Amino acid sequence: MHNLNEELYDKRKKQIQPWLTINSINESDEQEKIKELLRKKANAKIADNCYIASDANIFTSKFYLGENSWIASGSIIRGEVSIGPHCSVNPNAHIAGKVEIGTGCRIASLVSIYGFNHGHSRTDIYIKDQPSTSKGVILGDDVWVGANAIILDGSKIGSHSIVAAGAVVTKSFPEYSIIAGNPAKRLKDRRELPLAKFSLEDKNSELRYHLDMKFNSYISCHDGFFLRGWLLHPELNDILVKTQYSSNTLSINKKRPDVVRTFFKMEEDKQVYIDCGFEHLLEVSDFYSLYAKTPSELIHIADIVMEDMIHEEK
Template sequence: MSEPIAPGHLRDLNYSAWQFWDQASPADQDEQLRRQKDLAEQRGYLLGDRCFISPLASVADDELRLGDRSYIAAGAYLTGELYTGRDCTINPYTVVRGKVVLGDAVRIGAHTSILGFNHTMADPDTEVFRQPLTVKGITVGDDVWIGSHVVILDGVHVGDRSVIAAGAVVTKDVPAGAIVGGNPARLLRWRIPTPTPTHGSDGLAVFADRAREQAESILDRCFDADSGLFRDTPQAAFTVRAQCDAVEIADLLLGQAPPQLPAQTQIDRLRSWQDPTTGLVGELGDEQPPDPDHPDLFDHHLGYHVLSVGYALDLLGSDFPHPIRVITDPGRIITAVEAQPWADNAWGAGHWVDIVGTAVHFNRRRGHPGPPGTIEALFGWLTTRADPRTGMWGEPAPDGGLLQVVNGYYRASRGTYAQFGVPVPQPEKVIDTVLAHARDPRLFRPDRQNACNVLDVAHPLWLTQATGHRTDEVTRLAERLLRDALGHYRNAEGFSFQAARPTPGLQGTEMWLAIIWLLADLTGQSSLLGYRPRGVHRPHPAATLRGR
């Protein structure tokens, strides 16, 4: 470690900010920590360990989150919303404005401008500076080097491990691993080996053919011949959901029941698991039937079996033998939906709505619609309670994250608007919210993706695509996520739920197959896959409110 510099030379460290914690005196370090504490308390900024914010920088962000060891040097000008990962640098005289998300280890050279907003100019009779601003936002992946005097314009996504040469003007997305330069920026060469195309017509067709060829192997590795049951992964316990995921995968890739057992055997087994008193399906090995007097109408853990078993039976050409009796009068439904944890667990609340809507759907198909007005009451509550800021339900996390809100929206809208073919309220706000959420590198960097989070982005965008709102951005996002999704596939094993986990399973395989269809359809290529989800993750309505 270098010796502390003389106090008179502290100004130099405002410009060479990477040296501050090694060379500043203890007194100057204490002053920096006091400054950061004041910013955190007064403005709500979230600052990691060993960050540095020069007092000679103009930091006027509405929201600011700096990861560990990130710094803002003298002369920088920041406004809007900035979220960074660890080890990020904003060097002297850099401008970062609008909504900007940086991954880990993003290094930005001096005099660069990253502008996550834009001026509109639609009205020729109004001066441009008086017209409204638009904000799409900019996201930058991990391990990105941005040279000096670069300009990055609103709406751009910069992929992981890319390099932007000094002086470049970036107006379009930068692929992961690319080195770009010029005005407008163009590909110069690859920092990493040239990627093999995994999307587009050839990539989709090759993937679909391979998955169909390997479908039986994917199912076999999770099937136990002694018990006649499926596991999610070869080492996992037997579960109800694993049997249903096997049915869904076989329907998608083979167009039939899983070949490991006769279809009628699978139908009889699924039907036998329904409790005739409640209409619910418990977990395998449960000695007690589901509680008929549960205060929330049903146990949330077991409630998913309404979806998984109901749609597995549907794919096999059958249905539940008994009505799902937890669906009661409209008043109790409204009381229960009001009691859901929308503020801090919107996913759990949406999960509850999904189960209720699906239970109504299967009951109506069996000729048991229940008390009049039940499903209409649920739709009425959802429609009138959608947040006009997001088009969704629930509140963002304290750090601004939208995970709960977006994931809860997928579940609630899937079981209601999507399942019954009803237009969603405020679809353009939904698109805005989903696109903002999908720029969070904590969740959507390829190695951090999981099937739930990507599905919960893909489905709302598919559901709202008829609006034409921000179509170009939706298409670019779908192309990127589709490329990532195809890269998660493992030969003869399928997909892991969490992309980075080593063991693929039935749940991950079923969900990623549905995701790939949705993303391919958003890019106009779904016909190349030769399948379409018809089960839990079906995109098209299963019924209408007017009839069964």
């Protein structure tokens, strides 16, 4: 390649390193032709400020590329593929089948992502003659996939995760995972430990409430357990949280009428519907019991139960 003339050398340099050519005026005419061809032949929807190398191989049945994303030289993309904004697909990566990639992801050189599999349940006929299957692959936001890694059908990688170079991913992993090996395992969590997983046990009190947190997935509890949400009751005095160690009264002066309206259609804007929010930092506990205190009764709303805690890196 170095024996070519300077113009071709510079062009090739940009195809291998597309970050050098984003918003380049010199590339705009060619880029528009590439994008128009892909819209026509590859059922593509391509956002603004994208770059696609002229020798990228895109043969899709459906293709989406988000804004400020780029696809480098030698990449192969086929099947039904969605790549979100601010993503990069580096040289000679291979993405095939049903694949969904979130925002801000980095796909390194020679990565292979396969959102399909060959059927092989029968032994009386060739594998090539059996129908393919497709569960799909999903990458969340802010995922970095290292060089030569392989991600196989049915895998879901949680947001903010790192897949190490050369890893072979055969299953799903939660958010903030660092993943490596063959077959790949979760080495540790990127966040500060400890991490805890909680489940919600609703007490069917018929009170309207909502908790702004994720259940059945790990959250950081390094500084304590942050409980935030809202609760509606026409005679609400206090919201109580009891643990095996203490009883806490939560502040309910957080005004969240717009949030509540997204969950329920309210006929009247009474004060009770305005001063309904709460938030509180609690010590980490095995369980939390949430109560609504009124002038006449104490209503048990729900229990939050710790299912697991990671104290050290795994």
